[in-house]
Amino acid sequence: MSLLIENAMILTMEAERAVPMPGDLLIEQGRIVAVGDVSAEDRARAVEVIDATGLVAMPGLVNCHNHAAMSILRGFSEDLRLMEWLSEKMWPAEARMTEEDVYLGTLLATVEMIKSGTTAFADMYVFTNAVAQAVVDSGMRGVLTRGLIDMPEGEAVRFQEARELLARWNGAGDGRISVMVGPHGPHTCPPAFLRRAISLAEEFGAPLHIHLAETTEEVELIRREYDRTPTEYLHEVGLFDHHVVLAHSVHLTPGDIEILKKVGLRGGIAHNPISNLKLGCGIAPIGEFLRAGLTVGLGTDGPGSATTLDMFEEMKAAAWMQKVKAFDPTALQAGQVLQMATSEGAKVLALDEQVGTLTVGKQADIILVDMRAAHLCPPHDLTALLAYSASGADVHTTIVAGKVLMRDRQLTQLDEQALIAEVTARAKRITAGI
Numbered sequence: 399m400s401l402l403i404e405n406a407m408i409l410t411m412e413a414e415r416a417v418p419m420p421g422d423l424l425i426e427q428g429r430i431v432a433v434g435d436v437s438a439e440d441r442a443r444a445v446e447v448i449d450a451t452g453l454v455a456m457p458g459l460v461n462c463h464n465h466a467a468m469s470i471l472r473g474f475s476e477d478l479r480l481m482e483w484l485s486e487k488m489w490p491a492e493a494r495m496t497e498e499d500v501y502l503g504t505l506l507a508t509v510e511m512i513k514s515g516t517t518a519f520a521d522m523y524v525f526t527n528a529v530a531q532a533v534v535d536s537g538m539r540g541v542l543t544r545g546l547i548d549m550p551e552g553e554a555v556r557f558q559e560a561r562e563l564l565a566r567w568n569g570a571g572d573g574r575i576s577v578m579v580g581p582h583g584p585h586t587c588p589p590a591f592l593r594r595a596i597s598l599a600e601e602f603g604a605p606l607h608i609h610l611a612e613t614t615e616e617v618e619l620i621r622r623e624y625d626r627t628p629t630e631y632l633h634e635v636g637l638f639d640h641h642v643v644l645a646h647s648v649h650l651t652p653g654d655i656e657i658l659k660k661v662g663l664r665g666g667i668a669h670n671p672i673s674n675l676k677l678g679c680g681i682a683p684i685g686e687f688l689r690a691g692l693t694v695g696l697g698t699d700g701p702g703s704a705t706t707l708d709m710f711e712e713m714k715a716a717a718w719m720q721k722v723k724a725f726d727p728t729a730l731q732a733g734q735v736l737q738m739a740t741s742e743g744a745k746v747l748a749l750d751e752q753v754g755t756l757t758v759g760k761q762a763d764i765i766l767v768d769m770r771a772a773h774l775c776p777p778h779d780l781t782a783l784l785a786y787s788a789s790g791a792d793v794h795t796t797i798v799a800g801k802v803l804m805r806d807r808q809l810t811q812l813d814e815q816a817l818i819a820e821v822t823a824r825a826k827r828i829t830a831g832i
């Protein structure tokens with residue numbers, strides 16, 4: 399089965415090729431086999447052809463931090479402080495969620511992601527068999543974790559589910575699923591619990607994914623409890639000896655950044671600008687991270703907090719926040735936020751050998767963005783238009799591992815309206831009286 403995309407403007411996002419070029423892409427058996435020039439012979443072999451005149455072809459967007467099933471809790475509780483929002487609203491609601499709720503909530507989120515150009519996402523949640531099944535059924539790529547919180551009951555069940563995810567789902571969905579270990583955060587994971595999570599990761603050779611220094615409350619709590627910064631705490635327990643995804647990392651000190659630099663952090667930071675803005679958390683020091691040589695990707699955080707999973711919005715927010723933080727419009731530029739949303743995000747999620755750039759041999763995770771719109775005219779600088787003017791609604795076609803999941807804005811696998819009806823009914827039951 400081969401797919402030819404012809405007459406596109408191609409933005410490969412390869413480090414050495416910053417400017418878009420006109421050309422074609424050939425995909426065979428889920429992989430990219432030609433970029434730019436496709437021979438007449440190869441063209442003749444293509445079973446399916448997409449005419450991409452007026453469209454940009456670029457790598458699918460990589461969402462480095464999500465709690466996808468929380469789409470079922472979207473809009474239910476707004477304008478609270480994070481700790482209050484979690485303990486008084488989200489956790490009681492989550493306690494009522496069934497495996498089926500998580501399956502459908504995740505599936506609804508995948509619809510939103512596919513429609514806004516995201517092809518891979520990292521997730522941390524519960525009922526992870528259901529999350530994994532939804533990823534398989536959606537056709538997307540997922541980097542999954544079972545969120546591990548040290549709560550009074552159920553530690554054994556949590557670790558059992560984390561283990562099952564690693565043993566049963568790593569490599570599932572024709573290799574579209576990979577699994578990490580997800581201790582929730584410094585303030586929800588005491589040292590022995592964190593060590594247990596690290597041992598599990600070591601046993602399976604898996605990376606880890608954790609929240610870090612999201613709020614000033616967290617920083618104060620860890621200071622009181624351990625007389626450390628959250629980063630120092632994680633370092634001492636030994637987390638940074640592994641590939642790790644650090645979500646948020648808003649309140650890191652110069653000393654913390656020095657630690658991450660010194661350990662030669664494998665993995666990187668999942669920056670969630672809109673969630674940080676909306677929850678009033680603060681502005682992460684992205685400029686300092688990049689100057690220290692750390693890898694930074696972009697994420698949305700769960701649809702309960704960020705309220706949308708549109709990565710184009712995250713690109714804009716990331717750039718605007720760094721500019722206003724530094725009082726400097728030259729800070730974090732269009733090309734950089736596009737890299738964060740694609741090639742850099744793939745590195746953070748340890749997916750860079752498979753996706754993140756349009757390179758021969760990589761998996762065909764590709765989006766086509768329709769530039770034939772008033773708000774994307776004139777075409778002086780496609781990079782700037784994509785980073786600052788486009789939105790998820792401009793995505794025309796979404797392809798994962800060579801499979802077309804949306805074409806000309808029509809989903810090929812999932813029934814959006816049926817999912818909306820089902821999730822709406824379930825959301826009512828879950829949130830009643832909370």
Ligand SMILES: N[C@@H](CCSC[C@H]1O[C@@H](n2cnc3c(=O)[nH]cnc32)[C@H](O)[C@@H]1O)C(=O)O
Pocket residue numbers: 465480484488489492522523524544545546547556582609612673699700703
């Ligand atoms: N509560 C679960 C384990 C955690 S899964 C991941 C958790 O992260 C929570 N979460 C969502 N957004 C955020 C955030 O911004 N910061 C911290 N936690 C969050 C979410 O509500 C979910 O409970 C259990 O019973 O075992």
Ligand SMILES: [Zn+2]
Pocket residue numbers: 463464465609645699700
């Ligand atoms: Zn989160």
